[in-house]
Amino acid sequence: MSRHIPVLLNEAVAALQIHDNGVYVDGTFGAGGYTTCLLNQNTSVRVYALDRDETAIEAGQSFVKKYAPRLKLIHGCFGRMAELVPQAVDGIVLDIGVSSMQIDMPERGFSFQKDGPLDMRMEQTGLTAAQVVNTFKENELADIIFQYGEEKKSRLIAKRIVERRREKPFETTLELAQVIHECMPHKPGEIDSATRTFQALRIYVNDELGELERALTAAKSLLKPNGILAVVSFHSLEDRIVKRFFQEQSGQTPNANKHLPPMTKEKPSFELLTKKPVIPTAAEMTANPRARSAKLRAARRLA
């Protein structure tokens, strides 16, 4: 199994402007790349690291020992960080999405390249991807695939899924991938045609966009004045949520209708630190293709 290579690591940690005795939250512990970098900045730094995936928390116990007592590893969702982290903090970093370990383990059901149960749950709770494709109505499936996968052929894929499941319910990732490949044969030079549908199901099964929205609000209440929130996202749906939140909270929302008088603006609660998102260098994108779509945005909590 390949080790997860952290994306935009130096940029995200630099964005937090780490200082002596600072307390930070890594909301997406994963393989511990960000957490290690934070803890290594300075021996007085403390970190609360969260992950909703129990396997990441188990694998991280060696880090807890190594950095004792400076690292607390918490099993839970970053959308609930305000309840899970017991004190106000100086910085919060989120590196959202799935880790290479999750994708590489066929039994987790995230990969359309390896056969495994059609699961896709980061936590072992809630509906599996198989339950979604086997029980949802055709129009509901089409909406999920369109909305979260931005897949133009969502209606056709949903129709074929429903036809196929009448013969035999879906159990594995490759069964689903095959149906998508039959609808949209692979064209050389293009991404695998199953990519967007798998992304859509993963986002739906894990309520990833809802989690991100809850995390942004939670971060606002957890940060100390001058504390910094840095978010690395991997697709436009996520980046749009982060961008809008930062615009609204920093008082930069353009007036929706120029014919109406300006809306009364609330006092800004964040100051934007990245006018444009930070993206990986060409060297990082070559070394780690997963980095290609990454975007980092950061903002400082105002008093």
Ligand SMILES: C[S@@+](CC[C@H](N)C(=O)[O-])C[C@H]1O[C@@H](n2cnc3c(N)ncnc32)[C@H](O)[C@@H]1O
């Ligand atoms: C891209 S990886 C993070 C990698 C990490 N920065 C590193 O350097 O190793 C994303 C991790 O976040 C976790 N995750 C995703 N959504 C989450 C959520 N809502 N709450 C907590 N953890 C989440 C995943 O389980 C995964 O382990």
